[in-house]
Amino acid sequence: MGALLQIAGLTAGIDGREILTGIDLDVPAGEVHAVMGPNGSGKSTLSYVLAGREDYAVTGGSVRFGGADLLAMAPEERAAAGLFLAFQYPVELPGVGNANFLRTALNAIRRARGEPELDAVNFLKLARAETKRLSMPDDMLKRNVNVGFSGGEKKRNEVLQMALLRPRLAILDETDSGLDIDALKIVADGVNAQRGPEFAALVITHYQRLLDYIVPDRVHVLIGGRIVRSGGPELAHELEASGYAGLAEAA
Amino acid sequence: MNALAAGSQGFLARFEGLRDRLPGDPALRAAAAAAFRANGLPGPRDEAWKYTSLRPLAEASFHEPLVPLADCAALLARLPAIEAPRAVFVDGRFRADLSAAPPGVVLDHFAASPDFPGLARPQRDSLVALNTMLAEDGAIVTVPAGVDGGTLMLASLATDTPGRAVAFHPRHVIRLGAGARLTLIEVSVGEGSYLHNPVTEILIAEDAVLTHVRLQDEAARSFHLATLYAEIAARGTYDSFSLTLGARMARSEVHARLAGPGAATHLNAAQLLSGVQHADFTTVVRHDAPGCASRQTVKNVLAGRSRGVFQGRIEVARIAQKTDGYQMNQALLLSPDAEIDCKPELEIFADDVKCSHGATVGELDPAQIFYLRSRGVPEAQARAMLVRAFLESALDAVSHVQARAALDHAVTLWWERQAA
Ligand SMILES: Nc1ncnc2c1ncn2[C@@H]1O[C@H](COP(=O)(O)OP(=O)(O)O)[C@@H](O)[C@H]1O
Numbered sequence: 001m002g003a004l005l006q007i008a009g010l011t012a013g014i015d016g017r018e019i020l021t022g023i024d025l026d027v028p029a030g031e032v033h034a035v036m037g038p039n040g041s042g043k044s045t046l047s048y049v050l051a052g053r054e055d056y057a058v059t060g061g062s063v064r065f066g067g068a069d070l071l072a073m074a075p076e077e078r079a080a081a082g083l084f085l086a087f088q089y090p091v092e093l094p095g096v097g098n099a100n101f102l103r104t105a106l107n108a109i110r111r112a113r114g115e116p117e118l119d120a121v122n123f124l125k126l127a128r129a130e131t132k133r134l135s136m137p138d139d140m141l142k143r144n145v146n147v148g149f150s151g152g153e154k155k156r157n158e159v160l161q162m163a164l165l166r167p168r169l170a171i172l173d174e175t176d177s178g179l180d181i182d183a184l185k186i187v188a189d190g191v192n193a194q195r196g197p198e199f200a201a202l203v204i205t206h207y208q209r210l211l212d213y214i215v216p217d218r219v220h221v222l223i224g225g226r227i228v229r230s231g232g233p234e235l236a237h238e239l240e241a242s243g244y245a246g247l248a249e250a251a
Numbered sequence: 252m253n254a255l256a257a258g259s260q261g262f263l264a265r266f267e268g269l270r271d272r273l274p275g276d277p278a279l280r281a282a283a284a285a286a287f288r289a290n291g292l293p294g295p296r297d298e299a300w301k302y303t304s305l306r307p308l309a310e311a312s313f314h315e316p317l318v319p320l321a322d323c324a325a326l327l328a329r330l331p332a333i334e335a336p337r338a339v340f341v342d343g344r345f346r347a348d349l350s351a352a353p354p355g356v357v358l359d360h361f362a363a364s365p366d367f368p369g370l371a372r373p374q375r376d377s378l379v380a381l382n383t384m385l386a387e388d389g390a391i392v393t394v395p396a397g398v399d400g401g402t403l404m405l406a407s408l409a410t411d412t413p414g415r416a417v418a419f420h421p422r423h424v425i426r427l428g429a430g431a432r433l434t435l436i437e438v439s440v441g442e443g444s445y446l447h448n449p450v451t452e453i454l455i456a457e458d459a460v461l462t463h464v465r466l467q468d469e470a471a472r473s474f475h476l477a478t479l480y481a482e483i484a485a486r487g488t489y490d491s492f493s494l495t496l497g498a499r500m501a502r503s504e505v506h507a508r509l510a511g512p513g514a515a516t517h518l519n520a521a522q523l524l525s526g527v528q529h530a531d532f533t534t535v536v537r538h539d540a541p542g543c544a545s546r547q548t549v550k551n552v553l554a555g556r557s558r559g560v561f562q563g564r565i566e567v568a569r570i571a572q573k574t575d576g577y578q579m580n581q582a583l584l585l586s587p588d589a590e591i592d593c594k595p596e597l598e599i600f601a602d603d604v605k606c607s608h609g610a611t612v613g614e615l616d617p618a619q620i621f622y623l624r625s626r627g628v629p630e631a632q633a634r635a636m637l638v639r640a641f642l643e644s645a646l647d648a649v650s651h652v653q654a655r656a657a658l659d660h661a662v663t664l665w666w667e668r669q670a671a
């Protein structure tokens with residue numbers, strides 16, 4: 001079988017405007033790939049299209065995930081199949097308790113996979129262990145989802161969800177932005193703890209900094225809605241030194 | 252003759268047939284009948300009925316209930332599992348065999364001890380005239396001064412007599428002596444097609460607290476038209492929450508009068524409607540003494556082609572200084588064909604008052620739905636969670652644990668009915 005995620009010739013846009021102009025990208029199981037690019041280059045659009053947000057229209061190309069046609073699946077089916085998106089801007093859910101949200105999500109995915117659901121007691125045990133590992137205060141389980149969370153707390157809450165849902169592919173959309181160095185290390189540890197032959201990640205970032213802690217197998221540069229260059233981890237350092245300007249001309 | 256006038260004829264005929272056998276003061280009955288004959292069913296010219304038309308009621312015809320020996324086991328099973336004594340009415344008639352009072356509470360019934368405390372206004376409110384004219388039974392609940400009466404469930408069960416829609420007009424009186432307490436959980440369920448037109452008069456003495464939780468889960472083809480009057484003496488509290496789920500047409504009208512200094516009332520409500528349901532929550536809070544507080548959070552969740560109405564009027568008399576009034580009305584439209592009408596009214600004659608009201612109308616947020624779905628939660632469940640979240644701040648006002656659980660359960664069942 002080929003790579004876990006196979007994107008070929010993907011074009012997509014919104015309101016008739018093309019944002020992704022032809023993405024080709026393979027992420028094999030067990031690997032972490034970084035996607036870097038300037039603001040507005042289409043990184044979040046790529047992550048939303050992969051997660052199935054319906055306001056983006058896919059106009060061409062294909063995406064296979066674990067051999068299946070990802071684009072034919074509903075967002076919840078993609079999640080059940082093991083795809084997870086850590087949102088650049090996590091959504092607030094007033095009136096929904098975080099613990100209830102996490103348990104509902106976990107059990108929905110377990111149900112879809114034919115696994116038994118977790119009861120409240122066992123869920124809380126698991127959730128408390130994970131919050132501790134992520135140095136999150138216990139009361140974050142009691143509060144409403146992302147409501148009144150600081151930027152860093154929201155990002156950690158995304159990583160907590162990833163840790164609980166155990167995806168095969170995690171897409172992290174600028175999970176590092178707005179984090180101080182300690183929070184960054186915690187987030188990186190959370191991702192590194194998942195690493196293994198069954199786990200892959202697409203780490204979208206603006207900065208080389210995160211990639212010092214989550215060392216990628218490959219780095220891709222996204223400009224103008226397509227990947228203009230790919231390389232090893234050293235490419236990130238090169239970009240840090242010289243910026244995207246030269247690449248934009250090459251694109 | 253127009254439809255509304257024609258609709259009142261059947262009720263007047265019933266009064267003529269019944270008048271000699273009705274319990275209580277015959278002069279009061281006759282006066283109510285005269286008012287109903289003169290005013291008929293409220294119609295479009297009546298400002299208080301601007302958004303709710305009783306034409307469907309007028310076009311239906313109703314019979315008197317049969318002697319209710321009907322087996323109501325299935326309806327009893329639909330009552331929430333709350334550990335509390337019940338006062339049970341079947342088709343409007345008291346069923347002593349199914350009823351009991353909490354310790355310290357006196358439970359009587361209207362047929363045996365007719366009681367018109369005089370809060371109701373049959374001359375002004377036509378449906379109250381109809382009730383006053385035809386009321387045959389109801390709960391008469393008394394909690395003596397200083398007694399904590401615990402919890403009582405007041406259950407109305409409407410049985411189905413196929414082909415024979417019945418009308419019943421219960422008359423309830425709830426009296427709390429000074430410093431008394433009671434939680435009254437009122438549940439209305441039924442089957443088939445019927446009119447349930449209760450009038451409830453509530454008298455709360457100094458320092459007494461009545462917590463009133465209402466769950467209206469009537470049959471889909473029924474009419475539920477309830478009018479309630481509460482008078483609250485100094486430092487007393489009338490704390491109410493109404494959940495409306497059932498009936499093709501429902502109106503719950505509440506007149507609360509804060510009669511003594513430091514009295515308080517909460518008239519909270521949620522209405523969950525679908526199909527072609529119409530439900531109207533209309534309140535009039537009268538601040539007649541200084542330092543009283545009234546609070547209202549009213550939420551409508553409207554699916555299908557349903558229509559929700561909230562009319563909230565706050566009247567502040569000249570002597571009612573330091574009045575604290577708050578009203579919030581929020582609607583969630585789950586379909587483009589659903590509709591909400593909202594009319595807040597403030598009438599303030601005192602100068603040192605704090606009154607605020609707000610209203611919002613919205614839809615479910617696609618970004619929130621997507622966030623939940625991206626976590627594996629199926630779309631229908633995601634929508635249900637967000638509706639529940641919307642209701643949360645209204646339901647949170649219900650602190651009685653079992654009542655709250657019963658409401659949560661009823662909302663869940665409602666949602667399952669929508670999904671089915
Ligand atoms: N929902 C949207 N509606 C309109 N334009 C959008 C929307 N989402 C993204 N865009 C546009 O698409 C381009 C790419 O945006 P985005 O994918 O967010 O880039 P990045 O994440 O790389 O900063 C930008 O020009 C942005 O304005």
Ligand SMILES: [Mg+2]
Binds near residue numbers: 045173174
């Ligand atoms: Mg972005």
